[in-house]
Amino acid sequence: EAVFETGSTNADLLARLNDLGTLSGPLLRIADQQSAGRGRAGRSWLSAPGAALMFSLAWRFQGPLHRMTGLPMAVGVALAETLAGLGVPVQIKWPNDLLKGGDKLAGILVETCVDKTDGAIWAVIGTGINLLMPDALEQQIGRSVAAAPWLAQMDRNALVAALLSRLAAVLAEFDDTGFAPFAERWNALHAWHGREVVLLDDGQVLQQGRAVGVDAIGRLLLDTAGGRVEVLSGDVSLRLS
Numbered sequence: 001e002a003v004f005e006t007g008s009t010n011a012d013l014l015a016r017l018n019d020l021g022t023l024s025g026p027l028l029r030i031a032d033q034q035s036a037g038r039g040r041a042g043r044s045w046l047s048a049p050g051a052a053l054m055f056s057l058a059w060r061f062q063g064p065l066h067r068m069t070g071l072p073m074a075v076g077v078a079l080a081e082t083l084a085g086l087g088v089p090v091q092i093k094w095p096n097d098l099l100k101g102g103d104k105l106a107g108i109l110v111e112t113c114v115d116k117t118d119g120a121i122w123a124v125i126g127t128g129i130n131l132l133m134p135d136a137l138e139q140q141i142g143r144s145v146a147a148a149p150w151l152a153q154m155d156r157n158a159l160v161a162a163l164l165s166r167l168a169a170v171l172a173e174f175d176d177t178g179f180a181p182f183a184e185r186w187n188a189l190h191a192w193h194g195r196e197v198v199l200l201d202d203g204q205v206l207q208q209g210r211a212v213g214v215d216a217i218g219r220l221l222l223d224t225a226g227g228r229v230e231v232l233s234g235d236v237s238l239r240l241s
């Protein structure tokens with residue numbers, strides 16, 4: 001379902017899942033503009049009408065809930081590989097931001113809920129990809145961000161179809177296997193591989209070390225002065241140090 005403007009495509013689908021009762025198929029919601037786009041931990045995703053491709057996909061999983069910690073990273077792999085195939089090479093900043101030329105091109109937000117009828121897990125996977133970046137929007141965001149004007153010229157349906165077909169294949173595989181088979185692909189796309197980084201929680205430094213990739217469940221591996229630590233994504237943010 002495509003709409004011109006909504007608050008947040010993720011919020012719309014989460015509300016819809018509550019109302020629908022038993023449903024097994026995926027749901028898709030695409031918007032040209034979001035007035036209350038969401039990022040992780042209550043942050044916001046900003047956009048201008050028609051400047052970004054924003055969609056959310058609700059997908060039903062059989063797998064155990066603890067496995068879902070790796071899902072945002074698997075989604076990052078699916079989208080990054082599709083964009084590369086469309087001529088827009090990107091890298092992934094852990095856990096799941098897509099960077100182009102070092103700046104953020106796309107954000108991914110995964111929110112989960114449990115189906116009350118049978119305990120299955122629904123994940124609502126939201127993504128926003130900047131196609132154009134008007135100066136006023138970049139100023140509003142307040143940091144240097146990337147856009148992909150080449151994709152803005154592509155037929156929008158073809159673009160959505162390319163992204164969704166690989167995403168659906170990755171989600172089906174992920175539900176069978178978890179993140180493990182994607183770890184190597186993620187590491188090949190790792191934006192800050194071998195770089196010194198700091199891990200922040202609400203502005204506070206939690207860890208400092210060298211980012212050396214992800215493990216089989218999608219945790220970031222950091223080589224710190226005190227040895228190797230594994231970090232679960234949660235609400236933490238990563239910065240170059």
Ligand code: ATP
Binds near residue numbers: 038044104146236237
């Ligand atoms: P960060 O990107 O700061 O490391 P994060 O990965 O948790 O944090 P998200 O929560 O996914 O980021 O996205 C929200 C953040 O993305 C905002 O705080 C803002 O800095 C940035 N942002 C908002 N709108 C856009 C946009 N259209 N393009 C790129 N970045 C944006």
